[in-house]
Structures are given as C-alpha cells and as structure tokens.
Amino acid sequence: MSEAAIATSSKILLSVNNIEVIYDHVILVLKGVSLEVPEQGIVALLGANGAGKTTTLKSISNLLRAERGDITKGSIEFEGERIDKLTSAQLVQQGVIQVMEGRHCFEHLTVEENLLTGAYTRRDGNAAINRDLELVYSYFPRLKKRNRAQAGYTSGGEQQMVAIGRALMSRPKMILLDEPSMGLAPQLVEEIFEIVERLNRDEGVTFLLAEQNTNIALRYADHGYILENGRVVLDGSAAELRENTDVKEFYLGISEGERVNFRDVKHYRRRKRWLT
C-alpha cells in the first residue's frame, strides 16, 4: 500500500492508547505506549531486545495474564471497540490473531492438520475452509509439498510458514506477527516478507509486526514505531524513518562519517521522553 493510499483510507483499525504494563505486580515494562494501525496497513514495531515489542503485541492479544502481566492503564480499541477485556480466543473471532515468536506449531500434527486447526473458529462450512486451504498453499507452495509431514520435523522456515498459514486460515482482519525473521536465513526472511506484502495487497490483511531486523521491516512496512525501554521514542512513515539520521546510525548501521556513541545521544531520548 502506498503512502498516498494510507492518507486517503484514514480509518484506524487498531489503536493502542497509552498502555502501561506491569509484570508480576512489580516490574514496569511498558510505560505508556500508544500506536495506531490503519486498515490494510503494515505497521512495524522496532526496537532492541527488551524494548517492549513482544509485550505490546501480547497486551493487544491479551496473552499477558498467562505470564503474570497486567495492563494497568490505557485502553486498546479494535474497530472502535474496547478489546482489553476480551480473551485471546474471543479476539480470534473478532479477527485479531497473533503469530507468536518462535512459531509454536502443533508439532505432533501434520502440516495440513496444523493449518486446519487455524479454521477452528470458522462457521462458514467446509467448502470455504478448503478454498482457503488451497489459497494458503498457493501462497506457500512449499507447504503443499510437505502437507503430510509432521510439523515438528519440518524446517524452521517451513514452521514459520505453517504458523502464518494457520493464522490466515481463521480469515483474520489483522495479524500480529512477532519476529517473523527469527532464526531464518536472509533469503527466507525476504521470502516471508514478500508473502506478507502480497497478503496485505491481495487479501487485504492488516499487519502489525514486531521485528529486530529494522532494515527489512522498514522496506516492507508503511509505518514504523521505534520502542526503547517501554516507550515509543520515534514514529513516522517507513520512508521518513529510513532517512532519519538516528535511525540510520543506531538501527540500520549506516553512519555518516564518525561513528557516534550511543551515550552521547542520550539527551535525545530524554527530550523525547517529555514529549511522549
């Protein structure tokens, strides 16, 4: 989707308003994160380890409770309705589905069975489900070849494809994609992002993805949010972020002349803190 298209379709699908997340009653992880995902957009959450990317995704899909986390402030709205109180399973029915980091396939089921479990919430009949199965196979031809293999014995790349394919089978409006590039060869990463882009363009699926690999994420996303220490420190269109000197310096590894020490730019983060 182009920049212009985003500007015209101003409808916000998901908005996260100033959420604060505390783990185990005492550890503050997110210190007021706000973000918006436009309909049919691809939004990237970027940042180092421990910045709060995964926590943000988990608070949207309401998985925090399982890890003794809790949203103490703020609200999350999907299509204009609060979803903070819905369970993860109810969210799938609303059309929000998360693909977790590290894939988590059902390892004793075959690839095809894995994909079919994704259609658990569907009520529109077997014909529609089988059509979508074919659709998933058309996006991931590799899975078609291995459809009878046990998921636990497929490669990491194939498992990531199974996880994304399984999410697609629920006909989601929005997929929360956590670290799709983790542990994959660069070429496969490219392939996965290619597919994400095609799904977004052709099927109209909205993506919110958390990613370490800033370079590739900013190439495929429309908009990016950069998290540091549980706060959004910078956000903008992908094109803007790619040109930002600080992003270049610290996330893309492109420096203009002298290498800058991170410590010397602390003032920038402090200033930003008052603004957010």
Add this chain to the structure above:
Amino acid sequence: MIYRETGQFKAHYQDDQALFPIDQDRYVIFGVLFVTFALVPYLLNEYWLNAILLPFLIYSLAALGLNILTGYCGQLSLGTGGFMAVGAFSVYKLMVAFPELGFIPLVLLSGLITAAVGTLFGLPSLRIKGFYLAVATLAAQFFLIWLFNKVGWFFNYSASGMINAPPMTIFGVIVTGPEANGVAKYYLVAGIVAVFALAAKNIARGRIGRNWMAIRDMDIAAELIGVRPLVAKLSAFAVSSFYVGMAGALYFAVWLGSAEPTEAFDINQSFLVLFMIIIGGLGSVLGSFLGAAFLVIMPILLKNIMVDGFGTDSALAAHIEIIVVGVLIIGFLIVEPHGLARLWRIAKEKMRLWPFPY
C-alpha cells in the same frame, strides 16, 4: 518501609554471600527461632505441643524433603509415604538392635538408609519423565508398603504386624514411647527441623541446588552445559529421601509411638505431602512450612473453633472442616497458582518499593 535494605552496606564478600543477606530477614529468623525454642514450650500446653505442633513440624520436614525433589529438581514423586515407612521401619529396627547408639544418630542413620532406598527408586528417573515418573514412584509406594506388611523380619514378627517405639532417652530425658512428655519431644523435633531447614536452604542456593534447578528448568540445556543428569537427579533423590526418611522416623517414633504400615504410610500420605508443597510453593523452603501449616494446623484449628467456639456437633464439624479446607485450597490456588511462598515474595517486593507501586 521497614523492609528495605537501604543503608546496609556489605563490606566483605562473605556478607553478601550470607544465608540471609538482608538484616530484616535475619532478625525475623532469629525471632522465629527465639519464639520456637524459648517461648512456645512454656506458653502452650501439652495438647498444643503434642497434637498440633509436633505433626506440623514433622510434616514440614517431609514436605521439605519432597520439595527438594519436586520443587527444586522437578522430579515428580508419589512415593513419599513409602519412603516415610522406610524411615520408620529403619529407626524401629535400629532402636531394637542398637539402642546404645542414642536416638539422634539412629534417626540420622535411618535417614541414610532411606536415602539409599530412594536413590534406588530414583534410577528410573534417568529415563522416565513427568507423569510417567510419578507412576514409577507410585510403584515404590505400593512395593514398600507391601514389603513391610508381608516380611516379618521388618516388624520383628509381632502378631499384629504393628511396630512399637521402645522408650529411648537423650541426656537422660525420655523422648520416645508413652512416658515421653510433650516438651521434650517438641524440643527434639523442633531442633532437628530447624537444623535441616537451614541446611536445605544452604544446599539449595549452592552448586548442587543450582544443578537441580537447571535440570528442573530445562534438562537438555543443563546437560549441554555440563550438568550430569545422573548425578543431579540421583543426588536430589538421595537428599530428598534422607529428609523424608527422617520425617518418617520421627513420625513413627516420636509422634505416633506405634504404627501399622497400611494405615500410617498409605498413598494418602504421599498425596498429603505433595499437596503441602503445591499449596506452599514449589522450590521454596518457606513454602514447605506454609504448606504443612495450611494442611495440618488449619483443619485442627477450624475444628476446634467450630466445636469449642460454636458448639457444633463434632461429626458435623468434621464434614464442614473438609469442605472449608477444600474451598480454601482452591481459593488460594486461584489467587496465587505458585503457592503461598510466592505471595510472601510479592509482599516483600511491594514493601521494598512502598510507597511507590513499582
């Protein structure tokens, strides 16, 4: 607030490595020990000592033992009752055969015998994991009880199959048998439990304890960094059975005085001790005590309050007690799935941060 380590400067490495590095913790421990040894025996009557505190302390020791195996090393065991029986029958045979050794060495010896038996039954844990291991230890439970029932040598061919603790003395004070008084028994058991609780805390934070916890959290990763599963798992079985065996010995010799294997050490004992550590908190020394208190002291208190306080019929009170304890167990586990010890840990963390929420 009061619980804050601000201003406590550690000048030596030893200070930092102390068992209780924070002053407040140390004061609390000294306070608890003082109350246990100096106040309780004089403030509470024979009934309290004999019927409430004695079983509480003995079950705490058993829970401590099982917690080492299940909580720290992650090996599920349903053989606790059987291992307690090993401790009881060992101490019985030893008391009859070598009374001149003295009671405490005999208890330690019976702990060692149980450790050997426990290690033997721990061997399957090298191949079997989780629920399957629980079933394997269940075999230990049934086999051991059968053995003590059928083989006359263990109960010295007494006609009833019961074993009776002969009177024994420590420094001239009778501690076992019907003539022993509550205060003496209490001092003996409380002393043993205090020493071995501190020992357990020390073992758990050291190298062996770390190995156990590594095996518990991820056995493959532990093996990859060089923890030997054979040594770690069997040592957990040995230490755990040592504790459980001592608890069994005290349970029989000091508390019950006489015992019959199918009644005193049946599968319910195994479950009771397992529930204690689940409710108290897996992998926590404090949790073993809290769990034992929850399942031993609370039912008795409830019953006493109902019978003496409200004049409830005692049969009815027994039923209500079971219902209330059951509801409380479920309630506590919903509030805090990781056990009572976790509640205490969160409370401590909250006190440190007070008045800030985080």
